Amino acid sequence: MTPDTTATADAGAPILELRGIRKSYGIGTPVETEVLHGIDLTLGEHEFVALTGPSGSGKSTLLNLIGLLETPTQGALRIAGDETTVLDDAALTRLRGRAIGFVFQFHHLLPAFSALENVMMPAIIHQGIATDEATARAEELLAAVGLAGAGHKKPGELSGGMQQRVAIARALSTHPRLLLADEPTGNLDTKTADDIFELMRHFNREQGSACLIVTHDPRLAARCDRVIELVDGRLTA
Amino acid sequence: MARLIRPGPLHLPFEWLVALRFLREGRMQTFLILAGVTGGVAVVIFLTQLINQLQGTIIDKVLGSQAHVVIKPLDDLTRRALPADAPVAATVQPRAQRLRPLDQWEAVARLAEATPNVVAVSPVASGPAFAIRGGANKSVALIGMIPEQYRRVVKMDDYMTQGRFDVSGTNALIGVDLAKDLGVGLGDKLRVLAADGRDETLTVTGLFDMGSRDINRRWVFITLKLAQTLLDLPGSVSNIDLTVTDIFVADQVAARLGNQTGLTVESWMLTNSGLLTALTNQSVSNNLIRTFVILIVALGISSVLVVSVVQKQKEIGILRAMGTSRQRILTVFLLQGGIVGAIGSVAGTALAFGLLHLFSHIYKAPDGSQLFSAQLDPMLALAACGLATAVGVAAAALPARRASRLDPVQAIRV
Ligand SMILES: Nc1ncnc2c1ncn2[C@@H]1O[C@H](COP(=O)(O)OP(=O)(O)O)[C@@H](O)[C@H]1O
Ligand SMILES: [Mg+2]
Numbered sequence: 213m214t215p216d217t218t219a220t221a222d223a224g225a226p227i228l229e230l231r232g233i234r235k236s237y238g239i240g241t242p243v244e245t246e247v248l249h250g251i252d253l254t255l256g257e258h259e260f261v262a263l264t265g266p267s268g269s270g271k272s273t274l275l276n277l278i279g280l281l282e283t284p285t286q287g288a289l290r291i292a293g294d295e296t297t298v299l300d301d302a303a304l305t306r307l308r309g310r311a312i313g314f315v316f317q318f319h320h321l322l323p324a325f326s327a328l329e330n331v332m333m334p335a336i337i338h339q340g341i342a343t344d345e346a347t348a349r350a351e352e353l354l355a356a357v358g359l360a361g362a363g364h365k366k367p368g369e370l371s372g373g374m375q376q377r378v379a380i381a382r383a384l385s386t387h388p389r390l391l392l393a394d395e396p397t398g399n400l401d402t403k404t405a406d407d408i409f410e411l412m413r414h415f416n417r418e419q420g421s422a423c424l425i426v427t428h429d430p431r432l433a434a435r436c437d438r439v440i441e442l443v444d445g446r447l448t449a
Numbered sequence: 450m451a452r453l454i455r456p457g458p459l460h461l462p463f464e465w466l467v468a469l470r471f472l473r474e475g476r477m478q479t480f481l482i483l484a485g486v487t488g489g490v491a492v493v494i495f496l497t498q499l500i501n502q503l504q505g506t507i508i509d510k511v512l513g514s515q516a517h518v519v520i521k522p523l524d525d526l527t528r529r530a531l532p533a534d535a536p537v538a539a540t541v542q543p544r545a546q547r548l549r550p551l552d553q554w555e556a557v558a559r560l561a562e563a564t565p566n567v568v569a570v571s572p573v574a575s576g577p578a579f580a581i582r583g584g585a586n587k588s589v590a591l592i593g594m595i596p597e598q599y600r601r602v603v604k605m606d607d608y609m610t611q612g613r614f615d616v617s618g619t620n621a622l623i624g625v626d627l628a629k630d631l632g633v634g635l636g637d638k639l640r641v642l643a644a645d646g647r648d649e650t651l652t653v654t655g656l657f658d659m660g661s662r663d664i665n666r667r668w669v670f671i672t673l674k675l676a677q678t679l680l681d682l683p684g685s686v687s688n689i690d691l692t693v694t695d696i697f698v699a700d701q702v703a704a705r706l707g708n709q710t711g712l713t714v715e716s717w718m719l720t721n722s723g724l725l726t727a728l729t730n731q732s733v734s735n736n737l738i739r740t741f742v743i744l745i746v747a748l749g750i751s752s753v754l755v756v757s758v759v760q761k762q763k764e765i766g767i768l769r770a771m772g773t774s775r776q777r778i779l780t781v782f783l784l785q786g787g788i789v790g791a792i793g794s795v796a797g798t799a800l801a802f803g804l805l806h807l808f809s810h811i812y813k814a815p816d817g818s819q820l821f822s823a824q825l826d827p828m829l830a831l832a833a834c835g836l837a838t839a840v841g842v843a844a845a846a847l848p849a850r851r852a853s854r855l856d857p858v859q860a861i862r863v
Contacts, residue, residue, distance in 0.1 A: 272862065281770055281858045302774055309772015316861060320767045324474040334771045336463050382771075 233287035265442035313383030328363030486793025489746035494801035516690030569601035593676020612655025624665030754848035766860020782849030790841020
């Protein structure tokens with residue numbers, strides 16, 4: 213049985229649809245390996261889904277495919293109904309900037325920019341220049357993640373939990389319809405991890421962004437709308 | 450709610466914002482390439498300015514008393530076609546003391562005036578004579594010319610120590626050394642004796658110093674008409690002097706006029722071929738040095754930016770993941786090269802100016818005058834800055850391409 217069901221349709225029109233997605237690395241070389249063996253997955257709008265699975269099962273690979281950072285070797289990948297496998301790099305980049313927000317395990321903030329600038333960056337990229345509107349939105353987001361006074365600080369001056377909050381604020385700065393988080397709480401203590409998780413849950417409710425969160429923590433997974441598990445490149449129930 | 454909206458760097462376009470921030474973040478590297486560009490631009494400007502000025506001084510000295518192009522009659526020997534059976538004695542029959550006139554010189558002068566790049570045409574009738582004053586007797590060269598035209602070929606007005614550069618009637622201008630030798634001054638009379646006993650008493654109305662002892666001793670300027678009479682050149686001249694727009698096209702002008710008239714047309718480049726070779730060699734070595742300096746600076750910018758791309762791999766990946774196109778990553782790095790080139794070249798221009806100032810005080814001509822001035826040709830400075838900026842952008846091309854082709858996933862995967 214595949215975990216993909218049409219039963220999610222009641223959560224809204226699918227923001228994400230994967231059909232028979234395969235991903236191989238080292239194609240044409242002796243070390244060619246298939247990491248994902250035909251993934252079918254649908255994510256409804258506003259859904260909050262946990263993706264679990266053992267290390268090396270292909271979770272990050274799947275997330276990077278959905279995030280349009282990599283292209284599948286085979287299969288169909290639709291975002292908001294648009295097929296993405298036919299798009300070129302420039303079009304993928306545009307779609308990524310417009311529709312998707314990322315939160316990585318190791319926050320990946322830009323060290324040369326202040327927290328506020330980091331949060332504004334997706335908007336600056338999108339609009340080509342910083343606007344007062346983007347600044348206001350970034351300040352609101354920073355306040356919402358509890359960092360109202362820390363906008364001027366560089367990432368290096370913030371704790372791990374604070375950095376991850378900035379990363380979440382940044383991922384939400386362009387109102388993405390899909391938020392992807394790869395082990396966002398992986399290297400945080402339990403208390404901070406709970407806070408970060410709650411924050412994403414909050415934005416999911418408030419702003420309606422669909423969320424796909426990779427996590428190893430069964431406690432957090434249990435608090436999601438749905439849990440899907442990846443084992444050896446295949447989704448199991 | 451009080452908004453914390455600051456103006457300033459955040460309000461730059463994305464590419465500028467990121468390029469400037471990356472440069473600021475890479476302190477030591479940025480400083481190093483800035484220093485490299487500054488030094489390179491300073492060397493190029495300093496060297497160019499120095500050599501241009503020195504060459505200008507030398508050329509001015511040489512061409513100050515000499516026409517760029519001179520039209521003369523053909524050599525007699527080459528012109529005179531002898532019958533094959535003519536007795537040998539006839540070929541060596543000299544036309545003793547007879548000056549070779551330039552016939553129909555007005556037509557030649559008109560042709561020269563109509564030639565591209567020619568800015569001044571001055572007919573000259575010149576020949577040998579003796580200047581006599583009391584018991585003293587000096588061998589001189591009579592130079593008959595039209596002052597309005599001659600001064601456009603040789604800057605005589607700059608050389609006059611007394612009187613104006615103008616002659617009429619039997620007035621004459623002589624060199625300061627001849628004046629001393631003969632003991633004459635302004636208003637004094639001077640008798641000149643040319644071939645076949647033709648003579649005239651001249652009134653000295655001006656003294657000149659053309660910077661050459663030989664000229665100051667020998668040249669005597671008189672009217673063209675008087676020279677024609679004294680030298681037995683009725684209605685004709687001995688040569689036509691020309692000034693051209695660019696001294697380095699003199700040989701082309703000479704070749705063209707030579708072909709058209711069949712006369713002997715010589716450019717200063719032919720008569721001073723040794724100097725020309727020296728100047729050319731100097732220019733070639735200057736160009737070589739400049740080329741190497743530019744190459745080294747370009748390589749420096751390139752290698753530092755390549756390192757920077759490797760160091761910024763993660764940031765580039767993050768920017769790409771947030772929706773930055775390859776093109777814009779490319780622009781960010783090209784901009785860094787351009788910014789470093791532009792800022793470095795402004796600093797380099799200032800440094801070159803300082804060096805010129807310093808050297809103009811340290812190195813002086815034997816007589817204590819400045820060998821060169823601390824002046825900076827604004828066009829040269831502008832060209833150097835433009836070139837440095839372009840070189841910066843070009844040098845950044847390779848690292849920028851590398852940056853734009855980075856796989857964002859590789860940068861983000863831990
Ligand atoms: N660029 C790559 N080239 C080759 N193999 C890769 C590459 N990226 C990931 N893999 C392999 O794919 C498998 C899944 O990796 P990943 O998606 O990171 O798993 P997870 O995130 O679930 O731990 C691993 O065996 C990993 O070695
Ligand atoms: Mg992973």
